[in-house]
Amino acid sequence: MNLKMNSRAANETTCFLEIEGEVDVYTSPELKQHLVKLAEGGVKRVIINLSKVQYLDSTGLGVLIGGLKRLREGEGNLVLVGPGMRILRIFEITGLDKIFDIYPTEEEAAAKEGVDL
Amino acid sequence: MSATQPPAPQSDTIELAIPCRPEFVGIARLAVLGIASRMPFSYDEVEDVRLAVGEACSHAVERAGGASAVIRITSVIDPGALMITVADDVPAGAASGPRSEEAQLLEEVGVDQQGLGALLMEILVDDVKIEAGPAGTTVRLTKYAPE
Helix, strand or coil: CCEEEEEEECCCCEEEEEEEEEECCCCHHHHHHHHHHHHHCCCCEEEEEEEEEEEECHHHHHHHHHHHHHHHHCCCEEEEECCCHHHHHHHHHHCHHHCCEEECCHHHHHHHCCCCC | CCCCCCCCCCCEEEEEEEECCHHHHHHHHHHHHHHHCCCCCCHHHHHHHHHHHHHHHHHHHHHHCCCCCEEEEEEEECCCEEEEEEEECCCCCCCCCCCCHHHHHHHHCCCCHHHHHHHHHHHHCCEEEEEEECCEEEEEEEEECCC
16 A cells, blocks of 8 residues: 655656555655655656556545646646556546646657657 | 245445544555455446545545544445445534645646545446535445446
């Protein structure tokens, strides 16, 4: 029932963040902290890999939307990669798939976001 | 337990009480996963019930805002439907502290987080009834068994 987060820099202002586990009312504050720390460290663009996320609820969605808004205000972005069918469905039924850029792979996300790997 | 008794359609009830705090919501979800698996639901339907109960519990935890409270989850397994009641003893309209920065940000982009949770519940199960009163809030979730 824990959340593991692993981030690695793609370049000075872009970061890959892999999340593994469950994002819920208990763990989403950790995700928020992590995103805030990245933004404070000068990261403008975060590419979040959701392929190992098994559970995501409205509090997790809230943190992702908050992060998206902050980063876009700084002319950056928060994009999502590889959500499983269940997780993708949550974005679809809430209409949030129209707000987030969602890509199948990190490579595709990087290419679309103009990041050199 | 007479062998001659006709097999009446029976419903079974499972009760669980958890502290109304973030770290316990996962326990409720695990229990519900097992309970929903007793129904002739597909994998997706079981997951839908799990998420709906998770949303009801998260909502209670957020309203409690750290105050001591209890969530009681009562599941009735009926041949035709699974009915789960998520009841907390957090008084409606209780001061849950200042609104989170997250909630404010969401509002700016036109998303109400509690609304998001309620929307998910509405879509994930067949029937949702929410009663909020001075003694607490009760969310009744019903998911019908496939024909």
